[in-house]
Amino acid sequence: YGREFRERLLGRWGIVDVDDCCSCAKFLVESGKVDGDRLCITGGSAGGYTTLAALAFREMFKAGASLYG
Numbered sequence: 001y002g003r004e005f006r007e008r009l010l011g012r013w014g015i016v017d018v019d020d021c022c023s024c025a026k027f028l029v030e031s032g033k034v035d036g037d038r039l040c041i042t043g044g045s046a047g048g049y050t051t052l053a054a055l056a057f058r059e060m061f062k063a064g065a066s067l068y069g
Helices: 003-009 016-030 046-057
Strands: 040-044 063-068
Touching (some): 003 016, 040 046
Parallel strands (some): 040 063
16 A cells, blocks of 8 residues: 555556455465455445455455445
8 A cells, every 4th residue: 555556546446456455365365364265345435446346357255345435
């Protein structure tokens, strides 16, 4: 996160942010911290959009909730 991350998002919402969330989820699954068959994602505002994009275009998450966005 920070300035570099925000700048990478310019014109690439739903790509860079979703990649970031999926990379984190993959790390957690591979490290044994979470069950990959029970992953969910949630967010509001820009995070709501990220949630919807992740659910629509990736196979990582089994469920999710866009609170608003």
